[in-house]
Amino acid sequence: MPKIVDAEARRQDVVDAVFRIIASDGLERASLREVADEAGLAVGSVRHYFASSDELLVFSFATVINRIVGRLEASLVNVEKEVSGTPEQLSAVLNLLGQVLPLDEELAVDACVWMAFRHAARIKPVLAAEAERSHRAVAAVVGRLIMLLSPGEDAVQQILVTEAERLLATMDGLCMHALLQPEWMTAQVCSDVLTAHLAAFSGLSASR
Template identity: 35%
Template structure:
């Protein structure tokens, strides 16, 4: 009987290999060859799933978005509305090892998207999804004027995330800054 291959799972395994290479060596080191070596596959087998490096990177980034979205959907945080908003936003920030890798990948796409329209699409998907989340949360937290609040909230979360990724803030300090900002918004 022929072996049944789960193509979705194979693509996910390859995306996770991309994440490991980015976490270890940086996004500049991503190639079909380096991901094939990391995954234990041949370059030819990998090309069966992704014809180009950009396809592979785009899928890896889209999978990060999907994972974070699913993690937020499953979240049922206790506490006040303000605490719940903080718990949701914390899922998008590099506050632990898994989310650090995810944030590294997403912010790498900011630079990659500047020179590549296909990767810019993924970068826009990430930013529009994050803005939509901030808008939804702002509407719950601050009645009136939520678009301006959502833009600022998005900027604060992204700014704190960049500071953690750059080593200027610890994850704990970034979480404390987010809490202080949310306390100000909630009044």
């Protein structure tokens, strides 16, 4: 009998190979041939699931976005369960923000791949739509988080938008620093920076 291949599992094997290549050598090396070698497959087998390098890269970009956004949305539910202003809520918020930072091996690979694709989208039009989706999806979660942390229901919309963008910029900066300088930008340092940022936001919100 011919061997039955689980198409979804095989696609995931190929995407995992893409992620390993990007994390170790960069996006430029993620050609069909290199990915096939990394996955232990023939190029023809990879082409059975992805007709071109562009199709493979777009699918891989979408996969890492879905992973990260899925974790963020699940973490947001936990934030919403906690009483506002409590240590438990702060812990839940820090856990949420940590989902985009390279705080362990799995998160580090996702963060590296995510950043690589976002940067590549600047010059690769085929990645632009996923890059836009990535920004909007992450920004939506962060915007909702800022609203949850803002005391009162009469906060000025523009202030909330500005604070959401400020937090997004902080997250991006921490992610990049932690990827480039992991010995310095440890999980504890990231937590300390985020805690200080949130404390400053709470102070500003309370004074308005």
